[in-house]
Amino acid sequence: MDDKLNVRQLVDAHKGTVKPAIYIDQDIYDLELERVFGRSWLFLAHESQLPKAGDFFTTYMGEDPVIVTRQKDGSIAAFLNQCRHRGMKLCHADSGNTRAFTCPYHGWGFGLEGGLSVVPLEQEAYRNGLDKSKWGLVRVPRLTTYKGLIFGNWDETAPSLEDYLGDMAWYMDGFLDRREGGTEVVGGVHKWVIDCNWKFAAEQFCSDQYHAPYTHGSAIQVLAPTPENKSDGKPLGDGQTQRPAWANGLGGVQFSEKGHGSAFFFTEKPDANVWVGGEVSEYFRETYPEAERRLGSVRALRLAGHNTMFPTLSWLNGTQTLRVWHPKGPNQIEVWVFCIADKAAPDSVKEALKASHARAFGPAGFLEQDDSENWVEVQKVLRGYKAKQTGFCVQMGLGFEERRKDGIPGVTNYTFAETAARGFYQRWVDMMTSETWAEIEARTKEYQKELVHG
Amino acid sequence: MDKIFVCAVAELPPGEARRIETDPVIAVFNQDGEFYALADRCTHGEASMSDGYVEDDCTVECPIHSAKFCLKTGKALTQPATVDLATFKVEVEGDNVYVLAPAQVAA
Ligand code: FES
Ligand code: FES
Numbered sequence: 387m388d389d390k391l392n393v394r395q396l397v398d399a400h401k402g403t404v405k406p407a408i409y410i411d412q413d414i415y416d417l418e419l420e421r422v423f424g425r426s427w428l429f430l431a432h433e434s435q436l437p438k439a440g441d442f443f444t445t446y447m448g449e450d451p452v453i454v455t456r457q458k459d460g461s462i463a464a465f466l467n468q469c470r471h472r473g474m475k476l477c478h479a480d481s482g483n484t485r486a487f488t489c490p491y492h493g494w495g496f497g498l499e500g501g502l503s504v505v506p507l508e509q510e511a512y513r514n515g516l517d518k519s520k521w522g523l524v525r526v527p528r529l530t531t532y533k534g535l536i537f538g539n540w541d542e543t544a545p546s547l548e549d550y551l552g553d554m555a556w557y558m559d560g561f562l563d564r565r566e567g568g569t570e571v572v573g574g575v576h577k578w579v580i581d582c583n584w585k586f587a588a589e590q591f592c593s594d595q596y597h598a599p600y601t602h603g604s605a606i607q608v609l610a611p612t613p614e615n616k617s618d619g620k621p622l623g624d625g626q627t628q629r630p631a632w633a634n635g636l637g638g639v640q641f642s643e644k645g646h647g648s649a650f651f652f653t654e655k656p657d658a659n660v661w662v663g664g665e666v667s668e669y670f671r672e673t674y675p676e677a678e679r680r681l682g683s684v685r686a687l688r689l690a691g692h693n694t695m696f697p698t699l700s701w702l703n704g705t706q707t708l709r710v711w712h713p714k715g716p717n718q719i720e721v722w723v724f725c726i727a728d729k730a731a732p733d734s735v736k737e738a739l740k741a742s743h744a745r746a747f748g749p750a751g752f753l754e755q756d757d758s759e760n761w762v763e764v765q766k767v768l769r770g771y772k773a774k775q776t777g778f779c780v781q782m783g784l785g786f787e788e789r790r791k792d793g794i795p796g797v798t799n800y801t802f803a804e805t806a807a808r809g810f811y812q813r814w815v816d817m818m819t820s821e822t823w824a825e826i827e828a829r830t831k832e833y834q835k836e837l838v839h840g
Numbered sequence: 841m842d843k844i845f846v847c848a849v850a851e852l853p854p855g856e857a858r859r860i861e862t863d864p865v866i867a868v869f870n871q872d873g874e875f876y877a878l879a880d881r882c883t884h885g886e887a888s889m890s891d892g893y894v895e896d897d898c899t900v901e902c903p904i905h906s907a908k909f910c911l912k913t914g915k916a917l918t919q920p921a922t923v924d925l926a927t928f929k930v931e932v933e934g935d936n937v938y939v940l941a942p943a944q945v946a947a
């Protein structure tokens with residue numbers, strides 16, 4: 387154990403308490419960049435964003451800017467977006483197609499495969515003394531794809547993506563594998579900045595169904611598929627069950643493992659949330675038989691609920707929003723939002739989905755704003771002297787964890803619980819205080835074993 | 841003059857370029873159905889002009905620092921290049937594209 391910042395005293399997953407320092411402390415944040423973001427599998431881009439050789443997409447791994455590119459041989463590579471000469475950001479475009487990357491500062495040129503190929507005034511200035519083979523871009527050493535999503539990891543010793551995901555893959559498949567042909571990103575990437583710690587957003591999508599009935603109460607009220615809300619003939623949620631899923635009496639499940647989390651309510655019919663457009667909910671009803679063949683009924687019926695793959699990739703079924711919470715210091719994040727559609731969906735459905743998605747979860751989305759407001763206001767309170775020292779309660783459903791016998795995998799609880807939040811913070815502590823992956827995995831395993839006795 | 845085979849016409853569509861491994865290396869371009877050949881190595885740095893961008897105004901732009909060269913004359917049109925590129929004659933014979941290179945260009 388190597389707990390130089392005493393973070394084990396700030397998080398107690400067994401009792402369900404956290405101290406606010408984990409959201410504001412600069413030293414803790416700096417260690418997160420190294421120990422969490424420096425060794426986790428991080429989402430980089432969707433394969434559909436890089437169809438051709440030379441296509442690239444720039445993003446971040448933690449605070450490290452990276453370039454993801456499609457190579458001439460069809461493979462994908464990612465590099466630190468930092469010129470090897472004097473550290474200038476190499477590529478300043480969000481995305482595009484190119485044959486080379488040229489540094490805007492002194493003009494060093496790098497090939498798609500990351501090698502340094504051109505140095506201005508090489509003979510006159512370096513007198514041919516520069517060994518260009520030593521100054522290629524720093525490559526992201528681990529890169530892999532999972533059902534269309536591209537992931538990178540800085541840590542050569544990290545477990546495989548499959549091991550890292552564990553049973554989270556089962557939940558992820560329910561989002562990415564409903565139809566033959568997989569998924570694609572529709573439209574561009576919405577990006578915006580809000581002032582809160584990355585863990586508020588990531589943990590809410592991991593574990594917090596509890597906020598929805600109240601935080602989003604006004605949206606639920608005005609968008610209910612009742613006759614009064616149907617005057618324009620194209621109602622949201624057309625043909626759907628009227629009651630919110632948590633009020634239908636069928637129960638639900640929250641999942642937690644290795645820091646990941648997911649939760650949803652069971653439904654009788656393949657009902658997307660009431661806030662997707664009628665055309666979208668109809669699409670989900672029509673394609674249900676295929677989804678059921680591929681995934682079984684539990685996941686095929688699931689068109690709502692929240693998910694976080696530790697640490698910062700989150701998504702929502704049904705509204706099809708996928709997002710990354712890029713950390714920008716302890717008090718800020720850049721939210722990057724992608725709309726994910728089945729590739730096989732008709733164009734009209736993709737358009738309707740894009741509209742539904744932006745309406746609910748774009749930067750001005752009626753649900754997005756509710757959520758952002760909570761996180762930003764919590765962060766503001768933490769500027770206070772007393773507020774910084776006051777612990778938070780993460781005890782919902784504590785002690786009611788179980789392993790289900792119906793095939794729904796992992797450590798589980800009822801949907802309204804904070805089991806996944808406790809698992810998220812336990813994993814965070816395990817990463818923050820362990821030198822090696824063997825230690826991280828052993829500690830996480832021990833914690834999960836205590837919860838469900840095996 | 842040596843006549844050096846480049847490729848079949850169909851293999852070099854408009855907007856594209858091909859590199860032939862002569863010494864020095866030559867780049868052959870198809871600009872809107874017309875073929876041109878220039879020295880492949882940019883006169884500013886070590887970029888390969890066959891990786892460049894063939895533009896509508898009958899120029900090719902270096903992929904590294906965007907110097908533009910005239911496809912017809914090899915003239916360096918913009919910074920940072922100041923030295924022109926050598927030009928070579930291209931011949932289309934039947935379905936094939938050839939470059940006519942002076943003897944010192946070894947295939
Ligand atoms: S910093 Fe990139 S070329 Fe100098
Ligand atoms: S290498 Fe061609 S312009 Fe610099």
Ligand SMILES: [Fe+2]
Binds near residue numbers: 597598601602753756
């Ligand atoms: Fe929410």
